[in-house]
Amino acid sequence: xxxxxxxPVGTVAALIKERRTIRxxxxxxxxxxxxxxxxxxxxxxxxxxNRQPWRFILYKGDGRRALADAMLQTYDDDEMREKHGKxxxxxxxxxxxxxxxxxxxxxxxxxxxxDYGAVCALIQNFQLAAWEQGLGVVWKTNNYNYExxxxxxxxxxxxxxxxxxxxxxxxxxxxxxxxxxxxxxMLMIVDSQ
Numbered sequence: 001x002x003x004x005x006x007x008p009v010g011t012v013a014a015l016i017k018e019r020r021t022i023r024x025x026x027x028x029x030x031x032x033x034x035x036x037x038x039x040x041x042x043x044x045x046x047x048x049x050n051r052q053p054w055r056f057i058l059y060k061g062d063g064r065r066a067l068a069d070a071m072l073q074t075y076d077d078d079e080m081r082e083k084h085g086k087x088x089x090x091x092x093x094x095x096x097x098x099x100x101x102x103x104x105x106x107x108x109x110x111x112x113x114x115d116y117g118a119v120c121a122l123i124q125n126f127q128l129a130a131w132e133q134g135l136g137v138v139w140k141t142n143n144y145n146y147e148x149x150x151x152x153x154x155x156x157x158x159x160x161x162x163x164x165x166x167x168x169x170x171x172x173x174x175x176x177x178x179x180x181x182x183x184x185x186m187l188m189i190v191d192s193q
Contacts, residue, residue, distance in 0.1 A: 015128055022136025025169030029060070030097045034133060035168070042126035047118035048111070054119050057100040057154055067100075068092035070153035074144040096169035099126075100154055103161045119163045126166065136171035139164045
């Protein structure tokens with residue numbers, strides 16, 4: 001069968017349009033088997049030269065405390081820690097699973113750009129595969145991801161970068177659709193000179 005004979009069924013397009021960023025999670029745990037299954041789907045992201053420049057750290061159950069504590073320590077000021085850090089700590093402990101997605105950084109700019117794009121594609125694959133299984137995800141890139149103490153606490157190596165901290169769980173509520181701009185409003189077509 002050639003590619004021209006394949007008839008699209010629209011399930012991927014529908015899944016892309018239906019997926020929502022979830023910030024309100026049920027307390028139900030997410031099984032290791034399901035998370036591993038989702039990661040094994042996600043790693044099929046396109047990546048130049050099949051470099052597969054990613055690795056992951058999963059925090060769940062009692063392990064969430066180590067991640068929440070590391071985040072809390074990024075607040076230098078006691079007042080800010082109490083006002084903003086403590087509520088965030090409580091949120092971390094209420095979310096069933098946290099997945100740190102890490103990029104192995106290449107010193108060559110072109111390769112770094114390609115690898116970063118690949119890790120972002122992997123995260124989108126993970127979100128779509130999770131949504132298909134009834135799980136919600138929010139992809140976080142908060143300031144603490146850049147704090148050296150936080151990075152050391154989560155086991156980041158000197159040549160690595162956190163691309164995202166994914167909060168994962170079953171949705172307690174699903175946000176309404178946010179409109180998107182039409183692609184034709186942002187498209188410039190160059191056909192002939």
